[in-house]
Amino acid sequence: MNKQKSEMSRANIFSAIKAAAPTTSMDVNTIQNEALEILGESEFARPALLAEDAAEALTLRIEAGLVIGTSCEKIASLDQLPDSVNQFLAKYALPAELKVQEIERLKALNWQGITTEVDIKNDNTVGLCWAEYGIAETGTFVVHSGPDMPILLNFLPLYLLAVIPKSKILPYMDDYALIAGEIARKGGTPRNMCLISGVSGTTDIEGVLIQGAHGPEVLHIVIIEDQ
């Protein structure tokens, strides 16, 4: 019954659109070319980056305080990450507990006595994740859902560290969108693609910005230079 009703509404919607615009061409190539032409304008319709090099531009953006609640640092190689994490925990006087994303390259690091078994459903936890990409334009890190990337790891902890390989930092959102388009064409789109640019914030009470509305209050980006 519901399915029939939905089918009927579908037919009505399509026929109403056709009736409203009867002369529209339905040649797919024409439509695709028009759509591509619009994208050609992006070059003149986006903000300037703070530096020519994408990783540098991302760092400058965060250091200028333009990414809410976010700090960043560069480390030469991945094996320095536990040191960075320890400094972060010490800075915020946090216990040596950290939920590390369960991927081999992170698990294999020497965590120097940091407990990595943490239930992020509890509040006040610290999470660490590996980003697929960075975006300089917006100070963003991108995560894709998957067997070893629980989306909630980015949303439940109060403190979050995100690791971005330097080679994966893209200049503009458009650059990431082209990659996402390629993934879609190959049929490999993950359930979620999250573009995260700062911490969970709200201005809903008297316009005052508060960090840590539901998710992280503090975000620290670690850029790994040799990756």
Added chain:
Amino acid sequence: MQANKPENFYQNVKDALAQPDLKMIIRRTTDKAEAKRAEAIANFPGFENARKQGQKVKDHTIKYMDHYLAEFEKNALAQGTIIHWASTAEEASKIVLDICRQHEAKKVTRSKSMLGEEIGLSHALDNSGIERVETDLAEHIIQLAGDPPSHIVWPAMHRSREDVIKLFREYHKDPTYSEEIIDLVRSARRDLRTKFLTADIGISGSNFLLADSGSSCTVTNEGNAELTITPPKVHIVTAGIEKLVPSMAHAVPLLRLLTRSATGGEITQYITFHNGPKRQNDADGPEECHIVLVDNGRTKMLADGMEEMLRCIRCGACMNHCVVYKHIGGHAYGSVYPGPMGSVLTPHLNSLEVANKQTHACTLNGRCEEVCPVNIPLPKLLRSLRAQSWDKKYEPLTNRFVVKAFAALAKRPKLFQLVSSCGVIFMRLCSRQGWIKSMPLAGGWTRNRDLIEPESKTFMQQYKAMKKAKSDGA
């Protein structure tokens, strides 16, 4: 607070203007939004190009809407999404409720969606006995207060900190007794966290639908959409068919425009693309994903030559800059969509007969069109709705009489000049010390502010005198 009805617009306005603090409360948010938007745009020299590009993206998608709808459906189905179509608000609401019932849902979480409000989903869920949890902080506040939203970006802007303190103390399990805003936000965080993790179904709207991948997209600063959608077993998206864009690359220019125009930020903290149910072995995510595609007057807008309105990306800039909205606030409009965009949308979602008065709540100063990120000619659309309302005889008899009398006078210059000079004399008789505090037939104006005393001569009398003085001088 009971929701106002659009047909009672004049009474709603009277009530709003009688609230002593309302204007101050509205301006606290809208003035800040206005200043921050101006700053964001000053820092983005390519903004005008971005506007043109954004408009082209929307116009292109609207032009080929049936093509892109079919593409979206095909690709979303391939992701494992279940697609539903709804011609009306009632149908859309019923589809969502039926899915909830099928899954015997007891608790649903919702992230803010104007379309959800438009289709009356809050009421439908409440009436069905399912526990509805609004997760956007502002929506959480107005849910506790029982208010309708008063702005499309800041739905609780009409509520003060004192109101929030009272509400949270009354309804939160572990409330704060501090009056600091940070502690109030933490109180909501504690209260909502367990609800996020125990909901049976998560319901969201969608800022964009990507045709080439069948994705929906949520845009928030709080991150509540992902927390709403990820833990429950079922995710339901409700979206208007005009949310389509060809691809993520086409959504990017609109994302650049949306945040700057809405809050003056450069980007929201969270932009997430949702693509069907969780994949096999995924660490988390819903097992079932439904998208309800809603028409509810949109194809009628296409047929009625109002397709420019379908460009709207719901940033709220038009209301933040509207002199009328800033005086009367969102509730007076009696619709989910207030301000200039609402005055154009509501007649299509409801009916022009019911919502024609809102089309006159506009000085035609053009600010809304100036700030619209996708160049919607709102004043032109409002004028066209006024003309339709006149043709269909929806205007009150007094308005019709006054307009006809004016038309009759305007066609007879001598009589017009006579009547206007009598008018000037009459107004000056009502004036005291340069101001008119009350005057017959002008109560609508003088109830809330004084009217300035006019010059002693009409414009034409002054013009003629000036011309004569010039020729005498020559």
